[in-house]
Amino acid sequence: MPLSWLVLIVLALAAAGYFVGRIRVLKLAGGDVRALHSLPVYYGANVALSAAVPALGVLLLWLLIQPSLIENTVSAMIAPEMIPEGSNLNLVMADVRRVADGLYTAVETGAMNMAQVDALQASADVRATLGELGVALGQDVRPEVLAAAKSYLVASGTGNTARMVVVLALSLTGLVLSMIRTKPDYRARNVVERAVLALLMAAASLAILTTVGIVLSMLFETINFFGLHSWKDFFFGTIWAPNFRGDSELSILPLLWGTLYISFIALLVAVPIGLFAAIYLSEYAGPKTRAFAKPLLEILAGIPTIVYGLFALLTVGPMLINLFGQTGALGVNWMSGATSVLTAGVVMGIMLIPFVSSLSDDIINAVPQAMRDGSLGLGATQSETIRQVVIPAALPGIVGAILLAASRAIGETMIVVMGAGAIAKFSLNPFESMTTITTRIVSQLTGDGDFSSPETLVAFALGLTLFVLTLGLNVLALYIVRKYREQYE
Known part of the structure; x- marks a missing residue:
């Protein structure tokens, strides 16, 4: 059956x-x-x-x-x-x-x-x-x-x-x-209510058990990896060169550098635009403008990341070449290909704009109106009130939103795959191709891999490291937000 x-x-x-x-x-x-x-x-x-x-x-x-x-x-x-x-x-x-x-x-x-x-x-x-x-x-x-x-x-x-x-x-x-x-x-009601309570507790426990299962599954395979490959090379090496000949150099540092570099550029794009948009929508826009603009801005959050990747590869990359390529508008030879750190960072920043603006908008709106009225009553203008009262009051929550956006950027895959390239190296040049941890995880687990080889098991070590990194950012963000709520509730 x-x-x-x-x-x-x-x-x-x-x-x-x-x-x-x-x-x-x-x-x-x-x-x-x-x-x-x-x-x-x-x-x-x-x-x-x-x-x-x-x-x-x-x-x-x-x-x-x-x-x-x-x-x-x-x-x-x-x-x-x-x-x-x-x-x-x-x-x-x-x-x-x-x-x-x-x-x-x-x-x-x-x-x-x-x-x-x-x-x-x-x-x-x-x-x-x-x-x-x-x-x-x-x-x-x-x-x-x-x-x-x-x-x-x-x-x-x-x-x-x-x-x-x-x-x-x-x-x-x-x-x-x-x-x-x-x-x-x-006593049917008592029995049904106890049964429903048990179902609710099971549903609440499901997320915790899922997280524990994910961590344990990665942890066991990571232990197997470090049994086959030196942890010193993984954490302190400088070269990422996997092969199946037994002499692979599997250092996370070049991948971590690419991940943080691309995420940093993404935040440089997303944080100012998203924060300014949140300030406008919460403090300046009227009800009709807000009701129209906020949903349009949040549409960006519903676009699949593969579409952003195509946008990076077919639109943003060629546009940057036209600006910074040898035959471009500036007449310089800084950028030779469409895939680069800057390409992926700009598109990822566009993707994060609604994330930053929506969280910041909610946090700014949570600032008590009495604080605004007191500032205006003392003779401050609206812009001075925003700069000197509203933003300082909402700053812990805004920092928490930025950290959550950073963890989202660090875990992104498709935009990096299509926009940043696949070269693991240390470089400060944003016009060069680089790669990230998530991209290498996909690469190492694609196809019929040998799950007894360090070249495949390294994906679990990378995943566990990425999990710890994003978990730390999320915990820090939640701590800051809770501190903000305790102070201004």
């Missing part, structure tokens, strides 16, 4: 239980709502939650655990001597999953049955069968891969069947037990 059908059946049982539970308790009470401990809606909700929550919870855990169990079981079937030279277990398992997915599609669509799958022996038969279904295999299917794919398919089928039986049994059991408990004196 497809997963979507299983979920729909559980939801249908819950919906049916909701209405049946209400009808049953009203019938037992003789139609008198006053004879019930709780409102009828709570009895129905109790039945629906009993039918849906345990079943869907087990289904979620099953979906998380089953792939890992099958992966470990099938990978144990592939002996080290079966792995071709120049390959590794991860690449072999990728072939196994690809073949197994193709065979699963063939069985689901009715093109094959399990007996025909078991009869497949030759690579040509597998390639021809999957080719008819649009599953292209780039190389011959080796016997051990085909055998592992069959085992993978059988294990997945068995797991899916068991999953369906367990989930439906839990849903029906919860439905029946809750219907038995549905009586006029049953």
Whole structure:
């Protein structure tokens, strides 16, 4: 049974239980709502939650655990001597999953049955069968891969069947037990409110658990990386030169320099424009102008970063060449290509303008009106009031907004990929190409990488370093904002 059908059946049982539970308790009470401990809606909700929550919870855990169990079981079937030279277990398992997915599609669509799958022996038969279904295999299917794919398919089928039986049994059991408990004196409201509280706590914990999971996943792989590569070269080296010959130089410093340099230029563009826009919208613009201009400014925040990257590559880069190139308007030869630190920094700054302006606007508006009135009452002009009263009062919050914008700039990828180039080096020239940490993470994890080599594992060390850097900026920004709120609330 497809997963979507299983979920729909559980939801249908819950919906049916909701209405049946209400009808049953009203019938037992003789139609008198006053004879019930709780409102009828709570009895129905109790039945629906009993039918849906345990079943869907087990289904979620099953979906998380089953792939890992099958992966470990099938990978144990592939002996080290079966792995071709120049390959590794991860690449072999990728072939196994690809073949197994193709065979699963063939069985689901009715093109094959399990007996025909078991009869497949030759690579040509597998390639021809999957080719008819649009599953292209780039190389011959080796016997051990085909055998592992069959085992993978059988294990997945068995797991899916068991999953369906367990989930439906839990849903029906919860439905029946809750219907038995549905009586006029049953404290349905208390049970439902406790269940909803538990769901709210689980939702609140999800973000924390996700963050912990991300950190742990990067931390373990980072430990593996430092077991294969010197931490001194990573943190204190000056060259980024990855290769798969075993003599890579993987220093984060050139990447960190490019990241901070591009982010600095982006902030030079975004902070003045965004702050001036926030001051105008909050202090000078009328209600009609504000209602028109603020949404238009914030439209920039909704543009995908890949579009900004194309804008950098096709518009801003050539425009800068026309200004600073050898044949440009200034007649100098400072810039030879469209990709540069300046290109990426300018476009990234444009992207950050609504981020800075929106946060700064909210912070400036939070300054008490009494402070403005007091300044104006003492004879100060509006511009003097803004410079000497409003901005100093809002300054901690504005600094926090700038730090949040900086963390956003440091984590940007697509604009840098398309606008800054891919050269890791130390340079103060903003017209040269450079690269950043995020760009190198994408590069090192693109394609069929060997996750036992330092050249691939370095991506996790880079990611963990970037996470710590942005987390520190966010914590500092939140600290400053909270201090501001305590002072001016």
